Amino acid sequence: MNTGFRFRRDAGMRARAIALMIMGLGMLLSGNGVAEYGDVVLNKRAEREGMAPVVFPHWFHRIRFRCKVCHSELAFEMRAGANQVTMAEIVQGKFCGACHNGTIAWSTENCKLCHSGAPNLPSRIHGSHETLGPGRW
Amino acid sequence: MNTTGWAGRIWRVALFTVSMLVLTAASGGDTRKWKSIAEDGLHDGDNPAATALQSPGEALKMLPPDGAGNQVNWVKALRDGYVKPRTTLNETTPVQTLDADILMKRTVEMPYVRFPHLAHTEWLECSNCHEKIFKSKAGATPVNMFQILQGEYCGRCHGAVAFPLTECNRCHSVPHKAAKEKP
Numbered sequence: 573m574n575t576g577f578r579f580r581r582d583a584g585m586r587a588r589a590i591a592l593m594i595m596g597l598g599m600l601l602s603g604n605g606v607a608e609y610g611d612v613v614l615n616k617r618a619e620r621e622g623m624a625p626v627v628f629p630h631w632f633h634r635i636r637f638r639c640k641v642c643h644s645e646l647a648f649e650m651r652a653g654a655n656q657v658t659m660a661e662i663v664q665g666k667f668c669g670a671c672h673n674g675t676i677a678w679s680t681e682n683c684k685l686c687h688s689g690a691p692n693l694p695s696r697i698h699g700s701h702e703t704l705g706p707g708r709w
Numbered sequence: 710m711n712t713t714g715w716a717g718r719i720w721r722v723a724l725f726t727v728s729m730l731v732l733t734a735a736s737g738g739d740t741r742k743w744k745s746i747a748e749d750g751l752h753d754g755d756n757p758a759a760t761a762l763q764s765p766g767e768a769l770k771m772l773p774p775d776g777a778g779n780q781v782n783w784v785k786a787l788r789d790g791y792v793k794p795r796t797t798l799n800e801t802t803p804v805q806t807l808d809a810d811i812l813m814k815r816t817v818e819m820p821y822v823r824f825p826h827l828a829h830t831e832w833l834e835c836s837n838c839h840e841k842i843f844k845s846k847a848g849a850t851p852v853n854m855f856q857i858l859q860g861e862y863c864g865r866c867h868g869a870v871a872f873p874l875t876e877c878n879r880c881h882s883v884p885h886k887a888a889k890e891k892p
Contacts, residue, residue: 606750608743608765609778610870613751627751630870631765631779634832638794639870644834645802650865670798688758689751697869698751 607698610634612652615695618687625689628668646670653695741780743769778872784828806830811847812888821883 610630618625633642642648646667649655655667662669663680671677678685743766746752747759765779772791775782786792796804807830813822829838842865843850850862857864858874868874 606744608749609873611749611751624753624756629762629765631769631781632763634783634794634870635768635792636794638796639832640804640834640837641795641798643837645798650837676798684756684758685761688753688756688762690753693751699868699873 609699611698613689613693613695613698614653614657615689615693616653616656617658619691623683624687624691625693625695626686627689628686652697739770739774741770741774742766743780775872777876783871784831787831805835807835812883813848813852814888815853816881819877820881821885821888822880823883824880 608629608631612628612630613625614628615625643650648667657667659680661667662672665673668686669680672680672686743764744750745764745766746762747754752759752762769779769781772781772783773785773789774780783792787794807826809826811824811826813824816822839845842862843852852862856862857867860868863880864874867880872879
């Protein structure tokens, strides 16, 4: 019995299955991408309360801040939808309001710059033309 | 001196010039494209923000190129000073980096994975990964590719904000032979 050989063969098939899975979906998704890679929609309450969904661009903020500023100092959980962000707390200087306070960045009066999303967008992160985001291939 | 010789020479020079032009266009020219805010399918085109917000291409075309994700090599952009993102808001917040690579060998027939702490801690805090996503002990976390594709482990960030999982070779970068040769 040559189990060593069998294992190698099965393992190789597993690698190829993963590669095929990714390439197949890559082709399906190419060309009709939406959003810029890393854009997050926050819409747990906004639209229900009459405001457009919020679009948060990672690319724009990471030019200006390291990840650790938001995900460690400001304690934003790294999971789209996991943070209970409310407008009242933002105005009090929490979450986006730690910067959007008229000193580090423009203040919360500019509603539409944050509430800029198209109608009916669910809360989630967006990938690019290669990927729709984690777990969505 | 005969005319056909001249014609042939001119023809060859012309061909050479054209092919050089094509070559420089293909290699030197930046062919990256980004969707504008108004047509990205996410922003509401009727919202005044659609024109007020910066379109990604305007800023990202200035940064070192990459083939996937934001089409920017963010590691290079940071190290070569193209971007100078703030590290803390509060001056008293401690900052740590770590220069230690971890070689991850449970990759079957794919090349081994080299995890570089330095490239990560230049952006991230230790607590972004330890102990919730990864244990602080090489080999102790049961990482595998299917879970990564589901958005766990490395897939928390890669496929979301950091370069996507289609870039196999950037993680699987150490051929088995090269790893054996090292002591």
